[in-house]
Amino acid sequence: MATTSKQYKAIGDDIWKSRTEKINAELFALTYGALVVQLIQDYEDYAEVNKQLEKMGYNIGTRLIEDFLARSALGRCADFREVGEVVAKVGFKSFLNITPTVTHSQPQPSGSRPPSQANPTGSSFILTLDENPLAEFVELPEEALEGGLWFSNVLCGVLRGALEMVQMQVQAEFLSDVLKGDESTQIQVRLLKYLEEEVPVGDD
Amino acid sequence: MNPRPSTSTPIPMANLNALSEGSPRLIDGAALDYLTIELVNTLRASSALATARIKAVEQELLDAGLTISQSPSGPPLPSKKEKGDLAGHRDSTTSLVSLKGSKLGLDEEDEPLRLRLEAIGMHVGANICERLCRDRGLFTDTLDMIKFICKDLWATCWDKQVDNLRTNHRGVYVLQDNSFKPIARISSWEGRPESIRRARLYAILPAGIIRGALARLGLNATVTPEITTLPQCTFQVKLPKGA
Numbered sequence: 457m458a459t460t461s462k463q464y465k466a467i468g469d470d471i472w473k474s475r476t477e478k479i480n481a482e483l484f485a486l487t488y489g490a491l492v493v494q495l496i497q498d499y500e501d502y503a504e505v506n507k508q509l510e511k512m513g514y515n516i517g518t519r520l521i522e523d524f525l526a527r528s529a530l531g532r533c534a535d536f537r538e539v540g541e542v543v544a545k546v547g548f549k550s551f552l553n554i555t556p557t558v559t560h561s562q563p564q565p566s567g568s569r570p571p572s573q574a575n576p577t578g579s580s581f582i583l584t585l586d587e588n589p590l591a592e593f594v595e596l597p598e599e600a601l602e603g604g605l606w607f608s609n610v611l612c613g614v615l616r617g618a619l620e621m622v623q624m625q626v627q628a629e630f631l632s633d634v635l636k637g638d639e640s641t642q643i644q645v646r647l648l649k650y651l652e653e654e655v656p657v658g659d660d
Numbered sequence: 661m662n663p664r665p666s667t668s669t670p671i672p673m674a675n676l677n678a679l680s681e682g683s684p685r686l687i688d689g690a691a692l693d694y695l696t697i698e699l700v701n702t703l704r705a706s707s708a709l710a711t712a713r714i715k716a717v718e719q720e721l722l723d724a725g726l727t728i729s730q731s732p733s734g735p736p737l738p739s740k741k742e743k744g745d746l747a748g749h750r751d752s753t754t755s756l757v758s759l760k761g762s763k764l765g766l767d768e769e770d771e772p773l774r775l776r777l778e779a780i781g782m783h784v785g786a787n788i789c790e791r792l793c794r795d796r797g798l799f800t801d802t803l804d805m806i807k808f809i810c811k812d813l814w815a816t817c818w819d820k821q822v823d824n825l826r827t828n829h830r831g832v833y834v835l836q837d838n839s840f841k842p843i844a845r846i847s848s849w850e851g852r853p854e855s856i857r858r859a860r861l862y863a864i865l866p867a868g869i870i871r872g873a874l875a876r877l878g879l880n881a882t883v884t885p886e887i888t889t890l891p892q893c894t895f896q897v898k899l900p901k902g903a
Contacts, residue, residue: 477689480816484692486787487865490780491699498706498776512702516694523690551688589687593787610695 464541467528468549475527476550485592492607502603509606513613514620521618524550532622536647539624540581543615543645548583556583556643580646582631588641596635606630608641615645623651696842700777700861707772774864781868782875788816789873802899805877806833809897813873817866818842831899835870840893842866852890859887870895 495505528546533539537560544558559582590608606612612628619626625648632638721727792812799805810822814837824836843859863885871883874897884896 472688478686479689479692479819481685481687482791483784483788483817484687484695486784487692487699487780488695490783491702493783494703494776494780495706498703498710508702508706512698515698515701520690520694551691553685553687589685592685 460538461541461545464545465549465555467530468546468555471527471546471550472553481553481589482592485589485594488590488610489594492605496600496605502600502605506604506606506609509609510613510616513610513615514617515613516610517614517617517619518621520551520614521621524618525622536579536624537581539619539647540583540645543581543619544583547618552589554585554587554589556585558583578647580644583643583645585641585643588634591635591641594635601636606633607635608633612643615643619645620651623653625649625651693845696862696865699780700773703776704770704773707776708769711772770861773861777861777864778868778871781865781870782872783868784865785813785869785872785874786876787872788869789813789876792816793877799877802879803827805874805879806835806897808877809870809873810835813870817869831901833897833899834894835897836894837892839891840866843887843893844891846890855890856887859890859893860885863887863893866893867895870897 492505492509495508496502499505499508524547527550530542530546533542540558540560544556549555561580561582588608590610594607596605596607600607609630612630615628616626627646627648629644631642631644633641635641792808799808806825806827810825814821818837818841820837820839820841822835823838824834826834826836840863842862842865846855846859846862848854848858867883867885871881874881874883880900882898884898886894886896
């Protein structure tokens, strides 16, 4: 595992160095921040803003995965553990130039969800973001903290959208965020099930 | 005070970042493209909801027998005159958008979306500008500021400099970029007019960035983007009299 993990790191670094068109991260951070402020004003409800950010991320993820596959030329992952490694070391690296730390956790032996596939469902991993390009200049006001805003919730949506396009239904959510005064910024990604290849509705 | 050279060099982005940060923070360009695309869609939904809410409140007031004098971000159906107040500066400049507004320009219901995109752009532009200015000397005159926009701001946001700058020396500047990055990849299967119509939507945020940057420099300008052929984009910057 250690070698593959290292290999992924090398792949991620290589894509970042040679196959990305780089831009100023501040432009990105400021644009995203201004968007979140606007959504708060429009929806007047932090839960709804979280939802909208996630939805927006989902839409991004469903497209971004193609870009990712084209650039990385990686094949199918053997298990969900490998997915975690690829997401952190290649995915995050090539798009956001950060490499979150991955912590894997195995599914509980007595599965609470019905196991539908040969692969064990219920596996999960936690991404710990040491730095967050989205939150570069951000300090949340008291009201947003109390309202339960997950400022970077777009990332959860991106993960869900991207993984769904490669037949994995996942649940991605923030566990903690330094913007909320937590020790670290963590996203948990939990595998719900592997999806069957299906013909889209109305696509004969 | 600072021994290192000032800005306005051909490659200001690297220089400025080095000056201010030590190491420049970069991310993938496509990530920003994805964000911008979805940002427009997300804001379209949120502005529709906010507009509907304002309308509902107004209706409630009307039902209660009250009259409304003026609403700041009013519904998309105000009379021509009210609309002029809302859009403010946009009327004063004769752009293609207003000329062919009904046919090729943005739809009426896009007005709340336009306002939001411009506001976001202004916020971004003002703050980027402030960071770029941190280690440079004072501006000598207005033209110096405009040049700063054309070189430093442009390079930071859109990877190159303005291709052509024209002015009438009476407060109007026309900034032309022959391959403007935010609209460089826009196309539509419905043909060129449709591509241009879409591109106009994506030029609003950049126009806001320019306006925001100028505002932070103390110039209360109006900025009107114009697109006639992709991927070329011109911005007409109009300064108030006496600036």
